[in-house]
Amino acid sequence: xxxxxxxxxxxxxxxxxxxxxxxxxxxxxxxxxxxxxxxxxxxxxxxxxxxxxxxxxxxxxxxxxxxxxxxxxxxxxxxxxxxxxxxxxxxxxxxxxxxxxxxxxxxxxxxxxxxxxxxxxxxxxxxxxxxxxxxxxxxxxxxxxxxxxxxxxxxxxxxxxxxxxxxxxxxxxxxxxxxxxxxxxxxxxxxxxxxxxxxxxxxx
Amino acid sequence: xxxxxxxxxxxxxxxxxxxxxxxxxxxxxxxxxxxxxxxxxxxxxxxxxxxxxxxxxxxxxxxxxxxxxxxxxxxxxxxxxxxxxxxxxxxxxxxxxxxxxxxxxxxxxxxxxxxxxxxxxxxxxxxxxxxxxxxxxxxxxxxxxxxxxxxxxxxxxxxxxxxxxxxxxxxxxxxxxxxxxxxxxxxxxxxxxxxxxxxxxxxx
Amino acid sequence: xxxxxxxxxxxxxxxxxxxxxxxxxxxxxxxxxxxxxxxxxxxxxxxxxxxxxxxxxxxxxxxxxxxxxxxxxxxxxxxxxxxxxxxxxxxxxxxxxxxxxxxxxxxxxxxxxxxxxxxxxxxxxxxxxxxxxxxxxxxxxxxxxxxxxxxxxxxxxxxxxxxxxxxxxxxxxxxxxxxxxxxxxxxxxxxxxxxxxxxxxxxx
Numbered sequence: 139x140x141x142x143x144x145x146x147x148x149x150x151x152x153x154x155x156x157x158x159x160x161x162x163x164x165x166x167x168x169x170x171x172x173x174x175x176x177x178x179x180x181x182x183x184x185x186x187x188x189x190x191x192x193x194x195x196x197x198x199x200x201x202x203x204x205x206x207x208x209x210x211x212x213x214x215x216x217x218x219x220x221x222x223x224x225x226x227x228x229x230x231x232x233x234x235x236x237x238x239x240x241x242x243x244x245x246x247x248x249x250x251x252x253x254x255x256x257x258x259x260x261x262x263x264x265x266x267x268x269x270x271x272x273x274x275x276x277x278x279x280x281x282x283x284x285x286x287x288x289x290x291x292x293x294x295x296x297x298x299x300x301x302x303x304x305x306x307x308x309x310x311x312x313x314x315x316x317x318x319x320x321x322x323x324x325x326x327x328x329x330x331x332x333x334x335x336x337x338x339x340x341x342x
Numbered sequence: 343x344x345x346x347x348x349x350x351x352x353x354x355x356x357x358x359x360x361x362x363x364x365x366x367x368x369x370x371x372x373x374x375x376x377x378x379x380x381x382x383x384x385x386x387x388x389x390x391x392x393x394x395x396x397x398x399x400x401x402x403x404x405x406x407x408x409x410x411x412x413x414x415x416x417x418x419x420x421x422x423x424x425x426x427x428x429x430x431x432x433x434x435x436x437x438x439x440x441x442x443x444x445x446x447x448x449x450x451x452x453x454x455x456x457x458x459x460x461x462x463x464x465x466x467x468x469x470x471x472x473x474x475x476x477x478x479x480x481x482x483x484x485x486x487x488x489x490x491x492x493x494x495x496x497x498x499x500x501x502x503x504x505x506x507x508x509x510x511x512x513x514x515x516x517x518x519x520x521x522x523x524x525x526x527x528x529x530x531x532x533x534x535x536x537x538x539x540x541x542x543x544x545x546x
Numbered sequence: 547x548x549x550x551x552x553x554x555x556x557x558x559x560x561x562x563x564x565x566x567x568x569x570x571x572x573x574x575x576x577x578x579x580x581x582x583x584x585x586x587x588x589x590x591x592x593x594x595x596x597x598x599x600x601x602x603x604x605x606x607x608x609x610x611x612x613x614x615x616x617x618x619x620x621x622x623x624x625x626x627x628x629x630x631x632x633x634x635x636x637x638x639x640x641x642x643x644x645x646x647x648x649x650x651x652x653x654x655x656x657x658x659x660x661x662x663x664x665x666x667x668x669x670x671x672x673x674x675x676x677x678x679x680x681x682x683x684x685x686x687x688x689x690x691x692x693x694x695x696x697x698x699x700x701x702x703x704x705x706x707x708x709x710x711x712x713x714x715x716x717x718x719x720x721x722x723x724x725x726x727x728x729x730x731x732x733x734x735x736x737x738x739x740x741x742x743x744x745x746x747x748x749x750x
Contacts, residue, residue: 206467206545207345207546210519244545246546247522248512249519250515250516250522253515253516253517253519254516254517254518257516263615298524302512302522305509306512306516308649308656308658308710308714308717309713310516311656311658311661311717312658312661312662312714312717313661313662315621315657315658315662315664317655317656318655318710319654319655320656320706338655341652341653342613342614342615409750410671411554414549414550415549417723449745450672450725450749451672451674451727452716452725452727453723454716454719454724454726457719457720457721458722458723459549459723506712506716509713509717513716513717513719513720514720
């Protein structure tokens with residue numbers, strides 16, 4: 139069984155408000171300066187576009203009306219399409235960075251973002267977990283209600299989600315012997331976090 | 343690969359003394375009032391009856407004499423039989439609720455109650471984890487020695503078992519992208535816990 | 547699918563400095579006194595010798611130059627070879643004890659020591675996790691710099707590695723319904739720890 143893709147696959151996870159987007163944007167910049175080939179894909183966005191293109195949903199907002207179990211097949215197909223897309227972009231070198239979640243808080247409980255049928259497609263070299271103090275994360279969520287639409291249960295809710303997401307990351311890592319890189323993203327130090335992430339990636 | 347059964351499969355777990363039986367009995371009542379089809383199966387009991395019926399053991403008490411590794415094949419066959427039974431009862435709708443454990447404290451260490459070969463049969467939509475403060479759980483175990491025959495190591499032993507059982511639940515959830523619903527069962531509020539569980543189930 | 551080997555497979559894990567080697571050496575002694583057949587294999591050493599014998603690397607020190615992803619195939623082949631070796635030594639009874647890690651701290655992040663492709667070969671009856679207070683472990687690492695070449699981040703670094711290694715153990719245990727035996731190895735009580743481990747093993 140094939141254990142890896144020709145390029146390296148790095149999944150970057152983190153609870154909402156942890157600063158994942160900022161870290162990834164720094165990562166792109168630093169990688170570009172270094173002349174590294176990095177292709178970043180947001181799993182959720184890619185899946186939505188894919189679902190519209192394939193006629194599975196009419197428009198992106200309709201995904202919310204799709205029951206969890208109907209999203210399963212869509213997830214696996216989107217994961218496969220991401221790898222094909224990266225293959226065209228990267229060929230046999232460089233890094234595919236996938237921006238997603240290890241665990242999602244839903245109205246039906248905590249939902250694994252990296253279940254077996256997705257991991258079987260992605261075959262990640264690394265699962266990075268961006269973390270920050272729960273107080274900081276909860277503060278960001280409280281300040282920007284338009285961006286963080288769901289209620290994450292304050293500091294305690296965030297602390298739990300982070301703990302469970304870490305457990306889920308280790309569980310997902312066992313399937314393809316992915317490394318788990320825990321990256322601390324402290325206030326105002328997103329660039330340092332990105333540099334640490336890239337250093338882990340270059341050691342893969 | 344088929345990812346789900348036609349009906350929804352909800353596995354309800356919890357350490358001994360957490361009040362799982364009471365929550366499930368409230369769940370049955372509330373579901374009946376709402377006109378929802380719910381079939382509850384206790385995994386352990388079903389497996390014992392199955393083992394006797396199939397001539398694998400002479401009577402139910404003989405299961406303790408069956409070594410752990412001999413129980414593995416029995417588990418998978420019982421899980422398959424539970425799904426067939428539920429198919430007859432539920433057809434293509436409603437909920438199969440399976441009362442079992444995510445982790446069992448044995449004389450050979452902590453034993454996963456939802457290993458891959460069982461999960462491959464059950465394909466759960468949800469793994470619910472009923473929790474309660476370790477002090478409350480240890481208190482119940484101490485008061486009712488006839489029911490909780492094993493020694494669970496007091497408050498600290500219960501706290502650990504609960505922590506490890508949660509980790510095991512997330513590990514089992516990754517195989518079929520099951521949601522993990524953590525349900526707090528506070529003293530005297532088992533009905534509220536059952537309502538919360540049902541609310542999660544209805545959002546599957 | 548075969549769920550077990552004819553002999554019993556016990557994987558003994560623990561972070562560097564936890565006293566794993568001492569516990570295993572006591573285990574061998576006690577098992578010999580009791581007339582139990584126990585074959586101990588160090589996974590890392592066995593893999594290195596195997597790699598040299600098969601011409602994959604020139605000499606044992608060259609393993610560090612092999613990138614993580616190239617080690618994956620080697621791991622699976624070494625695991626298979628360990629089982630074959632144990633079959634010759636043990637026949638259809640006794641215990642194969644494998645000395646290894648559930649999680650390894652690398653320059654590319656935490657790396658699962660018991661990923662699916664290794665577990666698929668080993669099919670463990672038990673994953674034992676040797677633990678000790680993080681302060682004790684960090685103290686041993688600080689005193690013996692020649693043995694513990696990597697920096698494990700002091701008490702807090704050890705505490706985290708132990709916590710994550712336990713999560714990884716439970717994740718690996720789900721594949722073949724292995725029990726997880728958490729063994730406390732307190733200062734000066736390695737023999738007691740070995741006796742407890744053996745007691746768990748005899749109950750498999």
